[in-house]
Amino acid sequence: MNFAHGKFAVAAMLLMLCAGPAAPADALPPVRIGMIEGMSGQFANAGEAVQRNLQWSIERVNARGGVKLLGGARRLELVAYDSKGNTDEALMMLRSLTDDGVPFVAQGNSSAVAGALVAAIEKHNARMPQRRVLYLNYSAVDPVLTNERCSFWHFRFDAHAGMRMSALTDAMKADRQIRRVYIIGQDYSFGREVSRLGRQQLAVKRPDIEIVGDELHPIGRVKDFAPYISKIIASSADAVLTGNWGNDLTLLVKSARDAGMAARFYTFYGNGLGAPAAMGLAGVDRVLAVAEWHPNVGGAESDAFVEAFRRRYPEPRYDYQHLRMNVMVEMLVAAIEKAGTTEAAAVAKALEGMRFNNGFHEATMRAEDHQLIQPLYVSVMEKAGDVGVRFDNEGSGYGFRTMLRLKPEETALPSSCRMNRSLAEAPR
Secondary structure (H helix, E strand, O other): OOOOOHHHHHHHHHHHHHOOOOEOHHHOOOEEEEEEEOOOOOOHHHHHHHHHHHHHHHHHHHHOOOEEEOOEEEOEEEEEEEOOOOHHHHHHHHHHHHHOOOOEEEEOOOHHHHHHHHHHHHHHHHHOHHHOOEEEEOOOOOHHHHOOOOOOOEEEOOOOHHHHHHHHHHHHHHOOOOOEEEEEEEOOHHHHHHHHHHHHHHHHHOOOOEEEEEEEEOOOOOOOOHHHHHHHHHOOOOEEEEOOOOHHHHHHHHHHHHOOOOOEEEEOOOOOOOHHHHHHHHHOOOEEEEEOOOOOOOOHHHHHHHHHHHHHOOOHHHOOOOHHHHHHHHHHHHHHHHHOOOOHHHHHHHHOOOEEEOOOOEEEEEOOOOEEEOOEEEEEEEEOOOOOOOOOOOOOOEEEEEEEEEOHHHHOOOOOOOOOHHHHOOOO
């Protein structure tokens, strides 16, 4: 790993060497990360996928000795708090987490939940300065979280919706066969933002495209998307743009397959959680997804990363791998070691401006808004074994091939964040 630790890290390491033998990692209390996610309910599959990715990343850190601090290395430990996919439950779980003394909050599945957590954490940290917590966001992508509602206590490790949409619409711009687009999404802040961004960016990049539908549906409550697919077919759309995730995406693409719909799907999350298997052959060359990485990026180091995850989780149904969650854990560990403490403000300062490089992925945590800047890939579903598709997804026999890669500097968008940095003062 190539992290810029600075003079403080060098001094801390010298102190460690001078302090004599350190205690083994198992002899000291672990550094705990509290994951607040829906582990039951409509989106339990998404919560379980997150837990596997975080657990695997934590195991890799512990296998090399844990988090190196003065007095000895400490293991990382993941503690799961079930929000049931509900904002009120998530806030209750945050109270449990802070009562348990867990210093780091990890959450991502739902921008609505993320917004509520940011506000609650700011209040908690102001009220309890000796027990402040840091919020690590791996997939809540509403742009406001690193713009007008940015917080010193919040760091996002995924590209936000504007960045993802910019990559998708670049791919749509290049597809001259697209003439009519139907936008469909979940009815909450993120789904509404996807609709707004899609219209805005297509108007600039492809003003000849007609938006023939723009529809929101209740999140997590639709059991049969056939009526929505019927409307899309009736609109004669040749492309569907959606930010749907979890079961809402799986059921949507299943209905499209069952109806024999020929339109291309431009998705934020169409490369996993059952979507490739749901589409099957009907998805080949028709389902596109955008992400910071995917298994067929290529190269020995990336391939080894995929193979290691699949050895840990050999069942195909568990094959949903997120690089960004691994990046988040690795950068957190580096920040703790740089700061020499798990105290939230000190770790936040260490994270600001930090660079990550694992040999096949480079990223920088932008200090001004706590938004990770990293590459983005638009990939298209193909049969496993085709050129550029070494790995399939979830044992489906279908994987994704890179169509477009954007360099980190090409994904960065301006931020309107005006962060209150007085919060970084040491607790009294």
